[in-house]
Amino acid sequence: MPLSYDVIIIGSGPGGYVTAIRAAQLGLKTAIVEREHLGGICLNWGCIPTKALLRSAEILDHANHAKSYGLTLNGTMTADVKDVVARSRGVSARLNGGVAFLMKKNKIDVIWGEAKLTKPGEVVVGKMSKPVVEPQNPVPKGVLGEGTYTAKHIIVATGARPRALPGIEPDGKLIWTYFEAMKPDFMPKSLVVMGSGAIGIEFASFYRSMGVDVTVVELMPNIMPVEDVEISTFARKQLEKRGLKIITEAKVSKVEKGANSITAHVETKDGKVQTITADRLISAVGVQGNIENLGLETLGVKTDRGCIVIDGYGKTNVPGLYAIGDVAGPPMLAHKAEHEGVICIEKIAGVPGVHPMDKAKIPGCTYCNPQVASVGLTEAKAKAEGRDIRVGRYSFAANGKAIALGEDQGMIKTIFDKKTGELLGAHMVGAEVTELIQGFVVAMNLETTEEELMHTIFPHPTLSEMMKESVLDAYGRVLNA
Structure with missing residues:
Protein backbone atom coordinates (compact mmCIF):
# COMPACT_ATOMS: atom_id res chain seq x y z
CA MET A 1 0.00 0.00 0.00
CA PRO A 2 1.62 3.30 -1.06
CA LEU A 3 2.28 5.92 1.59
CA SER A 4 -0.31 8.66 1.19
CA TYR A 5 -0.02 12.39 1.83
CA ASP A 6 -2.08 15.52 1.40
CA VAL A 7 0.80 17.18 -0.41
CA ILE A 8 4.00 15.92 -2.02
CA ILE A 9 6.53 18.50 -3.18
CA ILE A 10 9.22 17.49 -5.66
CA GLY A 11 12.37 19.49 -4.93
CA SER A 12 13.65 21.05 -1.72
CA GLY A 13 15.03 24.37 -2.96
CA PRO A 14 13.79 27.66 -1.45
CA GLY A 15 10.41 27.27 -3.13
CA GLY A 16 10.02 23.61 -2.21
CA TYR A 17 11.04 23.60 1.44
CA VAL A 18 9.25 26.86 2.28
CA THR A 19 6.07 25.51 0.66
CA ALA A 20 6.43 22.31 2.67
CA ILE A 21 6.72 24.27 5.92
CA ARG A 22 3.66 26.37 5.12
CA ALA A 23 1.72 23.23 4.20
CA ALA A 24 2.61 21.65 7.53
CA GLN A 25 1.57 24.83 9.36
CA LEU A 26 -1.81 24.55 7.66
CA GLY A 27 -2.25 21.03 8.98
CA LEU A 28 -1.53 19.15 5.76
CA LYS A 29 0.36 15.86 5.86
CA THR A 30 3.39 16.75 3.79
CA ALA A 31 6.38 15.07 2.15
CA ILE A 32 9.20 16.44 0.07
CA VAL A 33 11.18 14.45 -2.52
CA GLU A 34 14.83 15.35 -2.98
CA ARG A 35 17.45 13.71 -5.21
CA GLU A 36 20.58 15.60 -4.14
CA HIS A 37 20.62 17.91 -1.15
CA LEU A 38 18.23 19.95 0.95
CA GLY A 39 18.10 23.64 0.08
CA GLY A 40 18.54 23.11 -3.64
CA ILE A 41 20.83 25.11 -5.89
CA CYS A 42 20.24 28.45 -4.15
CA LEU A 43 21.46 27.35 -0.76
CA ASN A 44 24.15 24.93 -1.90
CA TRP A 45 25.44 26.35 -5.20
CA GLY A 46 23.82 29.72 -5.81
CA CYS A 47 22.52 32.61 -3.77
CA ILE A 48 24.15 31.84 -0.43
CA PRO A 49 27.66 30.56 -1.23
CA THR A 50 28.21 33.24 -3.87
CA LYS A 51 27.48 35.89 -1.25
CA ALA A 52 30.06 34.28 1.01
CA LEU A 53 32.61 34.50 -1.82
CA LEU A 54 31.67 38.10 -2.52
CA ARG A 55 32.05 38.96 1.17
CA SER A 56 35.63 37.69 1.07
CA ALA A 57 36.18 39.82 -2.03
CA GLU A 58 34.70 42.86 -0.29
CA ILE A 59 37.01 42.45 2.71
CA LEU A 60 39.99 42.16 0.37
CA ASP A 61 38.92 45.29 -1.54
CA HIS A 62 38.69 47.26 1.71
CA ALA A 63 42.06 45.97 2.88
CA ASN A 64 43.68 47.00 -0.38
CA HIS A 65 42.36 50.53 0.18
CA ALA A 66 43.12 50.68 3.91
CA LYS A 67 45.30 53.76 3.44
CA SER A 68 42.27 55.80 2.38
CA TYR A 69 40.76 55.07 5.82
CA GLY A 70 43.91 56.20 7.62
CA LEU A 71 44.99 52.63 8.29
CA THR A 72 48.26 50.86 7.59
CA LEU A 73 48.37 47.08 7.30
CA ASN A 74 51.56 45.40 8.40
CA GLY A 75 52.26 42.90 5.67
CA THR A 76 50.53 42.09 2.42
CA MET A 77 46.87 41.08 2.26
CA THR A 78 46.50 38.06 0.00
CA ALA A 79 43.66 35.68 -0.81
CA ASP A 80 44.04 31.95 -0.23
CA VAL A 81 41.64 30.43 -2.74
CA LYS A 82 41.27 27.20 -0.78
CA ASP A 83 40.35 29.03 2.40
CA VAL A 84 37.97 31.39 0.60
CA VAL A 85 36.17 28.45 -1.01
CA ALA A 86 36.18 26.47 2.24
CA ARG A 87 34.46 29.33 4.05
CA SER A 88 31.82 29.55 1.33
CA ARG A 89 31.17 25.80 1.43
CA GLY A 90 30.98 25.93 5.22
CA VAL A 91 28.27 28.58 5.09
CA SER A 92 26.22 26.38 2.76
CA ALA A 93 26.75 23.29 4.90
CA ARG A 94 25.48 25.13 7.97
CA LEU A 95 22.30 26.23 6.20
CA ASN A 96 21.82 22.81 4.63
CA GLY A 97 21.69 21.37 8.13
CA GLY A 98 19.24 24.11 9.08
CA VAL A 99 16.78 22.99 6.40
CA ALA A 100 17.01 19.40 7.67
CA PHE A 101 16.18 20.69 11.16
CA LEU A 102 13.16 22.60 9.84
CA MET A 103 11.85 19.51 8.08
CA LYS A 104 12.09 17.52 11.30
CA LYS A 105 10.62 20.33 13.41
CA ASN A 106 7.57 20.61 11.13
CA LYS A 107 7.14 16.81 10.84
CA ILE A 108 7.71 16.84 7.09
CA ASP A 109 8.84 13.53 5.59
CA VAL A 110 11.88 13.74 3.35
CA ILE A 111 11.89 11.10 0.62
CA TRP A 112 15.32 10.61 -0.95
CA GLY A 113 15.44 9.68 -4.61
CA GLU A 114 14.49 10.57 -8.17
CA ALA A 115 10.79 11.44 -8.57
CA LYS A 116 8.65 10.54 -11.55
CA LEU A 117 5.01 11.32 -12.20
CA THR A 118 3.31 8.20 -13.50
CA LYS A 119 -0.34 9.19 -13.18
CA PRO A 120 -2.35 11.92 -11.45
CA GLY A 121 -1.85 11.79 -7.70
CA GLU A 122 1.07 9.38 -7.82
CA VAL A 123 4.84 9.80 -7.52
CA VAL A 124 7.23 6.92 -8.07
CA VAL A 125 10.59 7.53 -6.43
CA GLY A 126 13.54 5.71 -7.92
CA LYS A 127 17.09 5.28 -6.76
CA MET A 128 19.13 8.43 -6.37
CA SER A 129 21.18 9.01 -9.48
CA LYS A 130 24.69 10.25 -8.90
CA PRO A 131 24.33 13.92 -7.94
CA VAL A 132 25.43 16.46 -10.51
CA VAL A 133 27.45 17.96 -7.68
CA GLU A 134 28.41 16.45 -4.38
CA PRO A 135 25.99 17.28 -1.57
CA GLN A 136 27.22 19.53 1.22
CA ASN A 137 26.34 16.96 3.85
CA PRO A 138 26.01 13.21 3.38
CA VAL A 139 22.46 12.24 2.48
CA PRO A 140 20.83 11.03 5.70
CA LYS A 141 20.00 7.38 5.81
CA GLY A 142 16.30 6.93 6.41
CA VAL A 143 13.38 4.64 5.77
CA LEU A 144 11.90 6.81 3.05
CA GLY A 145 13.37 6.32 -0.39
CA GLU A 146 12.48 4.20 -3.38
CA GLY A 147 8.82 3.41 -3.67
CA THR A 148 5.39 4.66 -4.72
CA TYR A 149 3.71 7.56 -2.93
CA THR A 150 0.34 9.18 -3.43
CA ALA A 151 -1.05 12.61 -2.71
CA LYS A 152 -4.11 14.66 -3.56
CA HIS A 153 -1.84 17.55 -4.48
CA ILE A 154 1.62 17.31 -6.07
CA ILE A 155 3.80 20.40 -6.47
CA VAL A 156 6.76 20.39 -8.86
CA ALA A 157 9.60 22.60 -7.58
CA THR A 158 12.57 21.13 -9.43
CA GLY A 159 14.34 24.42 -10.16
CA ALA A 160 16.69 25.13 -13.03
CA ARG A 161 20.20 24.49 -14.27
CA PRO A 162 22.76 26.45 -16.32
CA ARG A 163 21.89 26.90 -19.98
CA ALA A 164 24.51 25.74 -22.48
CA LEU A 165 25.13 27.20 -25.92
CA PRO A 166 25.75 24.71 -28.75
CA GLY A 167 29.44 24.34 -29.40
CA ILE A 168 30.37 26.10 -26.15
CA GLU A 169 29.14 23.48 -23.72
CA PRO A 170 30.76 23.59 -20.26
CA ASP A 171 33.26 20.78 -19.71
CA GLY A 172 34.08 21.34 -16.04
CA LYS A 173 37.72 22.10 -16.81
CA LEU A 174 38.21 24.94 -19.28
CA GLY A 286 21.03 32.01 -18.27
CA VAL A 287 19.30 28.97 -16.84
CA GLN A 288 16.64 26.53 -18.00
CA GLY A 289 13.94 24.70 -16.08
CA ASN A 290 14.43 21.10 -14.94
CA ILE A 291 11.41 19.59 -16.67
CA GLU A 292 13.02 16.45 -18.12
CA ASN A 293 12.50 12.90 -16.85
CA LEU A 294 9.61 13.87 -14.59
CA GLY A 295 6.91 12.20 -16.62
CA LEU A 296 5.28 15.48 -17.63
CA GLU A 297 4.72 14.24 -21.16
CA THR A 298 2.90 11.14 -19.88
CA LEU A 299 0.45 13.30 -17.97
CA GLY A 300 0.09 15.82 -20.81
CA VAL A 301 1.41 18.73 -18.78
CA LYS A 302 1.63 21.91 -20.84
CA THR A 303 5.08 23.49 -21.11
CA ASP A 304 6.43 26.55 -22.88
CA ARG A 305 10.06 27.40 -23.65
CA GLY A 306 11.37 24.86 -21.18
CA CYS A 307 9.08 25.79 -18.29
CA ILE A 308 5.80 24.44 -16.91
CA VAL A 309 2.78 26.64 -17.71
CA ILE A 310 0.78 27.64 -14.63
CA ASP A 311 -1.98 30.04 -13.63
CA GLY A 312 -1.64 32.68 -10.91
CA TYR A 313 -1.89 30.06 -8.19
CA GLY A 314 0.60 27.50 -9.49
CA LYS A 315 -2.00 25.22 -11.10
CA THR A 316 -1.04 23.36 -14.26
CA ASN A 317 -3.50 22.09 -16.85
CA VAL A 318 -3.57 18.72 -15.03
CA PRO A 319 -5.88 18.60 -11.97
CA GLY A 320 -3.99 18.15 -8.71
CA LEU A 321 -0.62 19.07 -10.24
CA TYR A 322 1.12 22.38 -9.57
CA ALA A 323 4.48 24.01 -10.26
CA ILE A 324 6.40 26.81 -8.55
CA GLY A 325 9.76 28.55 -8.77
CA ASP A 326 12.28 28.46 -11.60
CA VAL A 327 10.64 25.46 -13.28
CA ALA A 328 7.48 27.56 -13.61
CA GLY A 329 9.21 30.40 -15.46
CA PRO A 330 10.79 33.79 -14.89
CA PRO A 331 11.80 35.72 -12.98
CA MET A 332 13.99 32.90 -11.76
CA LEU A 333 14.65 34.17 -8.25
CA ALA A 334 14.62 32.38 -4.91
CA HIS A 335 12.32 34.89 -3.23
CA LYS A 336 9.86 34.62 -6.11
CA ALA A 337 9.84 30.84 -5.68
CA GLU A 338 9.18 31.11 -1.94
CA HIS A 339 6.29 33.53 -2.34
CA GLU A 340 4.86 31.60 -5.26
CA GLY A 341 4.91 28.43 -3.16
CA VAL A 342 3.10 30.06 -0.26
CA ILE A 343 0.41 31.38 -2.60
CA CYS A 344 0.03 27.93 -4.15
CA ILE A 345 -0.33 26.00 -0.89
CA GLU A 346 -2.60 28.58 0.73
CA LYS A 347 -4.91 28.41 -2.28
CA ILE A 348 -4.92 24.61 -2.01
CA ALA A 349 -5.73 24.82 1.70
CA GLY A 350 -8.54 27.32 1.13
CA VAL A 351 -6.96 30.19 3.03
CA PRO A 352 -9.18 33.25 2.44
CA GLY A 353 -7.85 36.33 0.65
CA VAL A 354 -5.13 34.61 -1.38
CA HIS A 355 -4.35 36.50 -4.57
CA PRO A 356 -1.90 35.93 -7.44
CA MET A 357 1.59 37.35 -7.16
CA ASP A 358 2.23 40.73 -8.76
CA LYS A 359 5.47 40.17 -10.65
CA ALA A 360 5.92 43.92 -11.04
CA LYS A 361 6.67 44.06 -7.31
CA ILE A 362 9.40 41.43 -7.23
CA PRO A 363 12.76 43.01 -6.37
CA GLY A 364 15.95 42.04 -8.17
CA CYS A 365 19.44 42.26 -6.68
CA THR A 366 22.95 41.87 -8.08
CA TYR A 367 25.68 41.62 -5.45
CA CYS A 368 28.63 42.87 -7.47
CA ASN A 369 30.76 45.86 -6.48
CA PRO A 370 28.94 48.22 -6.75
CA GLN A 371 25.68 46.49 -5.85
CA VAL A 372 22.59 46.93 -8.02
CA ALA A 373 18.96 46.59 -6.90
CA SER A 374 15.60 47.42 -8.43
CA VAL A 375 11.86 46.93 -8.33
CA GLY A 376 9.08 47.90 -10.72
CA LEU A 377 9.23 49.68 -14.05
CA THR A 378 12.38 51.11 -15.57
CA GLU A 379 12.16 54.61 -17.02
CA ALA A 380 12.13 53.16 -20.55
CA LYS A 381 9.33 50.69 -19.76
CA ALA A 382 7.25 53.35 -18.04
CA LYS A 383 7.51 55.57 -21.12
CA ALA A 384 6.78 52.62 -23.41
CA GLU A 385 3.53 52.09 -21.48
CA GLY A 386 2.60 55.67 -22.24
CA ARG A 387 2.94 56.82 -18.64
CA ASP A 388 3.37 60.48 -17.82
CA ILE A 389 6.15 60.25 -15.25
CA ARG A 390 8.29 62.13 -12.78
CA VAL A 391 11.85 60.90 -12.22
CA GLY A 392 13.93 61.60 -9.14
CA ARG A 393 17.66 60.99 -8.67
CA TYR A 394 20.01 61.28 -5.75
CA SER A 395 23.75 60.72 -5.63
CA PHE A 396 25.71 58.88 -2.97
CA ALA A 397 28.25 61.70 -3.26
CA ALA A 398 25.84 64.02 -1.41
CA ASN A 399 25.11 61.62 1.46
CA GLY A 400 27.02 61.97 4.74
CA LYS A 401 26.91 58.30 5.68
CA ALA A 402 28.13 57.21 2.22
CA ILE A 403 31.02 59.67 2.42
CA ALA A 404 31.91 58.49 5.94
CA LEU A 405 31.91 54.89 4.73
CA GLY A 406 34.17 55.79 1.82
CA GLU A 407 31.39 54.53 -0.49
CA ASP A 408 30.31 57.74 -2.23
CA GLN A 409 29.86 56.33 -5.74
CA GLY A 410 26.27 55.41 -6.46
CA MET A 411 22.79 56.72 -7.12
CA ILE A 412 19.13 56.12 -6.35
CA LYS A 413 16.47 56.68 -8.97
CA THR A 414 12.70 56.74 -8.43
CA ILE A 415 9.91 56.84 -11.00
CA PHE A 416 6.42 58.13 -10.23
CA ASP A 417 3.17 58.48 -12.11
CA LYS A 418 2.80 62.24 -12.51
CA LYS A 419 -0.99 62.20 -12.17
CA THR A 420 -1.49 59.85 -9.23
CA GLY A 421 1.83 59.93 -7.35
CA GLU A 422 2.06 56.12 -7.60
CA LEU A 423 5.59 54.78 -7.19
CA LEU A 424 6.17 52.88 -10.43
CA GLY A 425 9.78 51.84 -9.96
CA ALA A 426 12.94 52.28 -7.94
CA HIS A 427 16.48 51.58 -9.13
CA MET A 428 19.74 51.76 -7.20
CA VAL A 429 23.45 51.26 -7.63
CA GLY A 430 26.00 51.57 -4.83
CA ALA A 431 26.93 50.24 -1.42
CA GLU A 432 24.31 48.13 0.38
CA VAL A 433 21.49 48.92 -2.06
CA THR A 434 20.43 45.27 -1.94
CA GLU A 435 19.40 45.98 1.66
CA LEU A 436 17.79 49.35 0.88
CA ILE A 437 15.52 48.22 -1.96
CA GLN A 438 13.04 46.49 0.34
CA GLY A 439 11.88 49.87 1.65
CA PHE A 440 10.54 50.72 -1.78
CA VAL A 441 9.13 47.19 -2.23
CA VAL A 442 7.06 47.65 0.95
CA ALA A 443 5.99 51.10 -0.22
CA MET A 444 4.79 49.73 -3.57
CA ASN A 445 2.97 46.86 -1.88
CA LEU A 446 1.12 49.32 0.35
CA GLU A 447 0.35 51.54 -2.66
CA THR A 448 2.23 54.38 -1.01
CA THR A 449 2.22 57.72 -2.81
CA GLU A 450 4.95 60.31 -3.09
CA GLU A 451 3.27 62.40 -0.38
CA GLU A 452 3.40 59.59 2.15
CA LEU A 453 7.04 58.89 1.35
CA MET A 454 7.86 62.57 1.76
CA HIS A 455 6.25 62.55 5.21
CA THR A 456 8.15 59.45 6.31
CA ILE A 457 11.01 60.18 8.71
CA PHE A 458 14.26 58.46 7.73
CA PRO A 459 17.01 58.15 10.37
CA HIS A 460 20.16 60.26 10.09
CA PRO A 461 22.89 59.57 9.21
CA THR A 462 21.98 56.61 7.02
CA LEU A 463 22.18 55.56 3.41
CA SER A 464 18.40 55.23 3.48
CA GLU A 465 18.03 59.02 3.60
CA MET A 466 18.92 59.01 -0.09
CA MET A 467 15.68 57.16 -0.79
CA LYS A 468 13.65 60.07 0.52
CA GLU A 469 15.86 62.63 -1.25
CA SER A 470 15.27 60.83 -4.53
CA VAL A 471 11.52 61.09 -3.98
CA LEU A 472 11.85 64.78 -3.14
CA ASP A 473 13.94 65.31 -6.27
CA ALA A 474 11.19 63.88 -8.44
CA TYR A 475 8.96 66.71 -7.22
CA GLY A 476 11.50 69.53 -7.21
CA ARG A 477 11.88 69.51 -3.42
CA VAL A 478 15.26 67.90 -2.86
CA LEU A 479 16.91 69.30 0.28
CA ASN A 480 20.51 68.12 0.39
CA ALA A 481 21.70 68.65 -3.15
Missing part, protein backbone atom coordinates in the same frame (compact mmCIF):
# COMPACT_ATOMS: atom_id res chain seq x y z
CA ILE A 175 34.61 26.11 -19.67
CA TRP A 176 32.91 26.59 -16.32
CA THR A 177 29.35 27.02 -15.10
CA TYR A 178 28.66 28.55 -11.70
CA PHE A 179 29.34 25.13 -10.15
CA GLU A 180 33.03 25.18 -11.11
CA ALA A 181 33.36 28.96 -10.72
CA MET A 182 32.21 28.65 -7.11
CA LYS A 183 34.86 26.16 -6.05
CA PRO A 184 38.01 26.70 -8.14
CA ASP A 185 41.04 24.67 -7.06
CA PHE A 186 43.28 27.47 -8.30
CA MET A 187 42.90 31.16 -9.10
CA PRO A 188 43.14 31.74 -12.87
CA LYS A 189 45.17 34.69 -14.08
CA SER A 190 42.65 35.55 -16.79
CA LEU A 191 38.99 34.84 -17.38
CA VAL A 192 36.28 35.44 -19.99
CA VAL A 193 32.73 35.71 -18.66
CA MET A 194 30.04 35.05 -21.24
CA GLY A 195 26.87 36.89 -20.18
CA SER A 196 26.36 39.90 -17.91
CA GLY A 197 23.24 39.00 -15.99
CA ALA A 198 23.38 38.71 -12.21
CA ILE A 199 25.37 35.45 -12.25
CA GLY A 200 27.93 36.63 -14.79
CA ILE A 201 28.51 40.04 -13.24
CA GLU A 202 28.76 38.68 -9.70
CA PHE A 203 31.45 36.21 -10.72
CA ALA A 204 33.21 38.86 -12.82
CA SER A 205 33.24 41.16 -9.80
CA PHE A 206 34.48 38.43 -7.44
CA TYR A 207 37.31 37.28 -9.67
CA ARG A 208 38.40 40.85 -10.41
CA SER A 209 38.69 41.49 -6.66
CA MET A 210 40.86 38.37 -6.49
CA GLY A 211 43.23 40.00 -9.00
CA VAL A 212 42.09 38.13 -12.11
CA ASP A 213 42.12 39.81 -15.53
CA VAL A 214 38.41 39.61 -16.43
CA THR A 215 36.64 40.27 -19.74
CA VAL A 216 32.83 40.26 -19.87
CA VAL A 217 31.07 39.65 -23.20
CA GLU A 218 27.39 40.68 -23.44
CA LEU A 219 25.05 40.31 -26.41
CA MET A 220 22.83 43.27 -25.47
CA PRO A 221 23.79 46.97 -25.60
CA ASN A 222 23.98 47.21 -21.80
CA ILE A 223 25.25 44.97 -19.03
CA MET A 224 22.60 43.64 -16.65
CA PRO A 225 20.05 44.10 -19.45
CA VAL A 226 16.96 43.90 -17.21
CA GLU A 227 18.07 46.95 -15.24
CA ASP A 228 17.32 50.60 -15.91
CA VAL A 229 19.77 51.84 -18.55
CA GLU A 230 20.96 54.75 -16.43
CA ILE A 231 21.75 52.42 -13.54
CA SER A 232 23.50 49.78 -15.66
CA THR A 233 25.55 52.50 -17.39
CA PHE A 234 26.66 53.85 -14.01
CA ALA A 235 27.51 50.33 -12.80
CA ARG A 236 29.51 49.64 -15.95
CA LYS A 237 31.66 52.74 -15.42
CA GLN A 238 32.39 51.70 -11.85
CA LEU A 239 33.21 48.14 -12.84
CA GLU A 240 35.53 49.38 -15.57
CA LYS A 241 37.25 51.65 -13.03
CA ARG A 242 37.98 48.49 -11.09
CA GLY A 243 39.69 47.07 -14.17
CA LEU A 244 36.99 44.89 -15.69
CA LYS A 245 36.95 44.82 -19.48
CA ILE A 246 33.41 44.84 -20.88
CA ILE A 247 32.39 44.22 -24.49
CA THR A 248 28.71 44.77 -25.29
CA GLU A 249 26.70 44.07 -28.43
CA ALA A 250 28.95 41.09 -29.00
CA LYS A 251 28.86 37.32 -28.71
CA VAL A 252 31.31 34.50 -28.22
CA SER A 253 30.89 32.70 -31.55
CA LYS A 254 33.50 30.01 -31.01
CA VAL A 255 35.83 28.72 -28.31
CA GLU A 256 39.08 26.93 -29.06
CA LYS A 257 40.50 24.80 -26.26
CA GLY A 258 44.18 24.53 -25.49
CA ALA A 259 45.92 22.30 -22.97
CA ASN A 260 45.18 24.68 -20.11
CA SER A 261 43.55 27.72 -21.71
CA ILE A 262 40.81 28.82 -24.07
CA THR A 263 40.67 31.24 -26.98
CA ALA A 264 37.31 32.94 -27.37
CA HIS A 265 36.29 34.34 -30.74
CA VAL A 266 34.26 37.45 -29.94
CA GLU A 267 32.08 38.75 -32.76
CA THR A 268 30.71 42.29 -32.55
CA LYS A 269 27.50 43.52 -34.18
CA ASP A 270 29.42 44.88 -37.18
CA GLY A 271 30.75 41.39 -37.92
CA LYS A 272 34.30 42.02 -36.73
CA VAL A 273 35.94 39.25 -34.73
CA GLN A 274 38.60 39.54 -32.06
CA THR A 275 40.19 36.68 -30.17
CA ILE A 276 40.77 36.64 -26.43
CA THR A 277 42.95 34.00 -24.84
CA ALA A 278 42.33 33.29 -21.17
CA ASP A 279 42.85 30.55 -18.61
CA ARG A 280 39.13 29.82 -18.26
CA LEU A 281 35.68 30.84 -19.57
CA ILE A 282 32.55 31.08 -17.43
CA SER A 283 29.32 30.41 -19.29
CA ALA A 284 26.63 32.55 -17.66
CA VAL A 285 24.03 32.78 -20.43
